[in-house]
Amino acid sequence: MDLEDNRAEGWKYLNKQYFGDGERANYVNIPHVIAMVGLPARGKTYISKKLSRYLNWIGINTRVFNLGEYRRHATSAYTSHEFFRADNKEAMAIRQQCALDALHDVCEWLVKGGEVAVFDATNSTRERRRMIRDIVVHKMGFKLFFVESICDDPRIIEQNIMEVKVSSPDYTNIQNTDNVLNDFLLRIEHYKEKYEPLEENLESDYSFMKIYDTGEKVVVHKHEGHIQSRIVYYLMNIHIVPRTIYLTRHGESLHNIEGRIGGDSALSPRGQQYAGALAGYIETQAIPGLRVWTSWMRRAIQTVKDVKAPQERWKALNEIDAGICEEMTYAEIQEKYPSDFNARDANKFAYRYPRGESYEDLVARLEPVIMELERQGNVLVVSHQAVMRCLLAYFLDKSAADAGRVRLPRGTRRARRRRRRHAPPSPAGQYRTSHATRHMPHATYHTVIKLTPVAYGCREEHVALAVAAVDTHRPRPPVSTARHTPHDTCHTPHTTR
């Protein structure tokens, strides 16, 4: 294939922008392109999205570039599998151009500060992979890692088609799912004609990973560096067996009632009531092979004391360490450390409690928990507000930086609804509402969040058990009120981190 396409100058320009005219000194983190390989319906998009979610969550700026979207953009409405015939010259030219367009965008995004670009396409011929290598490695100087998904189990393929292809924009005009299935199977046949799996003897210089039958077997070839290692480790651990993760905060604690953060207090009477309700709920669900994970904190352990399932304690699930602010109320913190209080509101992710932790620290220590959760079947995780926010951020595809503001059911939903009912949604209104409930903390229900993987994401359900708890959510103050006075502090609701 001729690399001197009409974009040759463009590549040179991009390259120059990235590397400058001289050598880059102290050059450490080379951008990566992860190029998927495999026939249609082998889970390439699933892997791409999941990988991107994980890398973003651990703080590596990652984006998926899906070739199908470029193709849909470049062509009129999809008619049938005929488009993908190997002898359809016109379509082939379009597809080639789309690949170049997508790669150009990949490189441009990496030049502008992206760290990992996942190129989600079939890349099913050696010629195509050589083209990618020439652009990504030779022209741009980036790292390239191929991830091939191989699966010959017709049940998995059909399930995949029915789950995600039926709802593809390609098939909005075809109502009958059987017709979709048949068209898609023919599309796969066209690809099969020219498919060349990665071959270590023929493509001996490439770094790649081959995943067989959704992880039953994995082959890794010439992987190099930190990011590739992490990717291999992560993709080795994900599985596609259906299961559900149950997340809940511990029951209301004595400190919660007083509005104090941190510490290691016991459950309040209502918290104990929740422990009973939770055990009852879990029993009614009769969840096969359930495991229970808690932090090492008393309030978490007490919350599951009657749950009948094998239990494990994780230090990594302990609540964020609030350092010198441990066991204080927000009012006390603001009075004693007003500048810290404001710094935290300005950037909750990076803010580290003096002698304590930030959300950023939390994500780092929760990473092994996530890895282990990926490996497990049904799990009930009982932890704490900040920890649950980070875990939810992962499952709901938020960047690590957004974790600090993820909404949790206990302490948000009901309280917000009330706020909305009682006052206009203005900054002033928020405080007025808080003020109104100053001597009567928000009440809300203890809630279990059920997370069930579906297609490319997670279904989230909230199961409120009928045991009330104080609201511990402190909404982010609007920018204009970032400088609190000691007076307005007293009005902010209770413990939130």
Next chain:
Amino acid sequence: MDLEDNRAEGWKYLNKQYFGDGERANYVNIPHVIAMVGLPARGKTYISKKLSRYLNWIGINTRVFNLGEYRRHATSAYTSHEFFRADNKEAMAIRQQCALDALHDVCEWLVKGGEVAVFDATNSTRERRRMIRDIVVHKMGFKLFFVESICDDPRIIEQNIMEVKVSSPDYTNIQNTDNVLNDFLLRIEHYKEKYEPLEENLESDYSFMKIYDTGEKVVVHKHEGHIQSRIVYYLMNIHIVPRTIYLTRHGESLHNIEGRIGGDSALSPRGQQYAGALAGYIETQAIPGLRVWTSWMRRAIQTVKDVKAPQERWKALNEIDAGICEEMTYAEIQEKYPSDFNARDANKFAYRYPRGESYEDLVARLEPVIMELERQGNVLVVSHQAVMRCLLAYFLDKSAADAGRVRLPRGTRRARRRRRRHAPPSPAGQYRTSHATRHMPHATYHTVIKLTPVAYGCREEHVALAVAAVDTHRPRPPVSTARHTPHDTCHTPHTTR
């Protein structure tokens, strides 16, 4: 092979001891047997020892059982490769019995609380692997993971033989290394006759990992659970390319002079002098591809400001967080928190500074650093006393629990030598010496530790650069003086963590 050998009752007994008569409730961490597979001189012992070192360091109780040692114990002095002929019936019976003995010890050790046993043997036939599976999985209910090392590069094999086999106890009577090489190559030939590599179709139920050509390619089959994942990840990252790691503490800081721990102070004038000397030393060494890693702390960054090599900062390399004791002297800590002070002396590994970290926490946060160091070539790591202790513990094969007492050159060697010269090596003597130098802190030299992998371990060299520094080592008090009085505190030397 007949499993009803004369130890059948023994297995049952072990099994009963382990599982009791009923089911084990809340049973979570199943002991693991990692069984090596491969021809002689394929690095099985290297992998076994390195893996065991890593697992122990991260806190998983691991032990290697080397079949060669059982064989040497069971037979008179080794004469020649003839012992390993496939048609040597008598020898075969001995070898079979040795394997059973070793497996029995493996299981007994796991029953008594061991977590991972590495069975370092060729295990090169399917029959042998089936026997291991029957005992480990079926009789004992443990997990089994095979690790096969495959290498056909004659240079690597010969290098391996010359490095480690020549010094084997088998060859103490043979002086000529050529004779050793020839005998060992014939030994390999005997194994080759019956060697059956792991085969996913024939051994489809096994969890295993195959490592080709020291990591060039890796195949993983049906791995399950946390420990196996960690093992795969680790073994994917180790390499055998020769290189050297240079470790040093930052130069003397202003806090060091005052005997204060933690904080983020700048370098003292002598510390700055060391920064210059270090840059000069590194320059004279002309180390190919050197990278420099430091913590994010000022004293570490200032120490390498003139070193000419690409630099990276690691938050994970920051000094242990001393929590409420940050920036205090030991005398102040003991006066203000005497019970903490004593608790720390009693168990330095598990002791966590209030609102701060323990050595245990430190090992957890340093694990990614170790993983990355394994992947790198030549690296200069500039960090802090507690962090360096943990890193050294890994390279010098100390358990995590011993990390807290690893000796570092700056602050130990010269000071101790002086102590030995001036006073008897009794507990009282230590304090007398400290007392004598109370107003004149121990002086010692800033030192670089060079670590070079050799055979199954690491060669450690200390390069003292001629720049003095205060001694910051506080020796562990003898048990009898564990209860300090405020008076004797003043005599303990300076900042040590």
